[in-house]
Amino acid sequence: MEYERKNCSDIQICYIGGGSQGWAWKLMSDLYLEEALSGTIRLYDIDMEAAKANESIGNRLFAYEGAKSKWNFVTASSLEEGLTGADFVIISILPATFEEMRSDVHAPEEYGIYQSVGDTVGPGGLFRALRTIPMYEVIANAIKAYCPKAWVINYTNPMSICTGALYKVFPEIKAFGCCHEVFGTQKVLLMALKEELGIEEPDRHKFRTNVVGINHFTWITEASYQDVDLFPVYARFVEKHDKEGICSEVMDFHFMSKNKVKFDLFKRYGAIAAAGDRHLAEFVPEYLQNPENVEAWGYALTPVDYRVDNKKDLNEKSRAYASGETQIPIETSGEEGVAQIKALLGLGEIVTNVNLPNRGQLAASHEIVVETNALFSRDSVKPVMAGTIPDGVSLLMGRHMQNQEMILKAALERDTELAFCAFLNDPITAKLNLRQARELFSKMFENTRAYLPGYAPLK
Secondary structure (H helix, E strand, C coil): CCHHHCCCCCEEEEEECCCCCCHHHHHHHHHHCCCCCCEEEEEECCCHHHHHHHHHHHHHHCCCCCCCCCEEEEECCCHHHHHCCCCEEEECCCCCCHHHHHHHHHHHHHHCCCCCCCCCCHHHHHHHHHHHHHHHHHHHHHHHHHCCCCEEEECCCCHHHHHHHHHHHCCCCEEEECCCHHHHHHHHHHHHHHHHHCCCCCCHHHEEEEEEEECCEEEEEEEEECCEEHHHHHHHHHHHHCCCCCCCCCCCHHHCECCHHHHHHHHHHCCEECCCHHHHHHHCHHHCCCHHHHHHCCECCCCHHHHHHHHHHHHHHHHHHHHCCCCCCCCCCCCCHHHHHHHHCCCCCEEEEEEEECCCCECCCCCCEEEEEEEEECCEEEECCCECCCHHHHHHHHHHHHHHHHHHHHHHHCCHHHHHHHHHHCHHHCCCCHHHHHHHHHHHHHHCHHHCCCCCCCC
16 A cells, blocks of 8 residues: 555455444444544455444444544455455454354363453463464465555454464564553553542543553553653552452443452552453463352453343344434444554554564563554554563463464464363463363364364364
């Protein structure tokens, strides 16, 4: 793409997973409120009906009076149709069905292993990665063939491994992964500022933070708000609330968190854990021993049955939005995807946390995708040098970094034995003996076998 000559009223976006009822609707709303960009969004999804519903929703939304931009939504019948000529590619897919997710989350419970999310690490994260990577190989090769100069924004979990797969298949790809967990931690910092310093309406965009780590196990090692060092402020806030916890926002019970895990990690390691407790606990499973232990730490497990019921509700919303029966809500999402797109087009600059291959921005020996800040400017995403991971945290994180290397290699090579080695190496499976580990791995393998082309069963 010739960015210096690009007409920002004719941006071409391909949305892979275009039937999404989460990220896609958020993007529509953010674009509705953004006056600097207009263009076409081509929605590609293996669920064509879902993509067509979003086509109707998007076009209906931008017909509302007050839209600050003009966007045309069309359904693409193939990856080639969706990607050809794209300036930006957004990937947000659900690999497989809720039945495979049910296996990810609940099959390990028969062995006393609980997962609060099950999409990044642990047995659930591993099997989700194994079945997602073949899809990402197809996507990466298609981008290479049809829009090799496009910028690619990945929202799919496991974030680090999916983004890494794009680079392994197409090393010249211009891709990065986006996650909002750090933004959620900034809301906790806002509470601390208000309570400790009496700042009534702090603006999270005035934060300056140094971000280090891997997705969903990200840490803040430096933080300020204008001229205020936030670490002493946060330390006082944690001291007040670490026993009972405190919620930074009202949310559904299944996503509720009192931030007690985050506070405890701060007291242990002196750095701010910058992800939600549901994710953090899966990296440090002493917080995830059983449902009673989870309740004591003030967060919740998210059962797949809840996701199935929620999907039914979203389908009904989709039908009502697409038909015009219900007004489509318009509100800012709090995400930074549109701001990133603007910066890449030369409309300003932004520094924000993203997931990129480690090219020295993080002092770690593992060749994986890491999460740090990066500077976005015209046709450029430059990682900000983040320094080292705190020593104690590094001991926890190193094992997960090693696992991510193994899982990506196993997925690309369809190596079941190496995948099992990674399964054994995860801290959450440490309670299993070898026989139990083989049984659970084999059960989960069979449950998701339809999405594991080229893999042999475990020997």
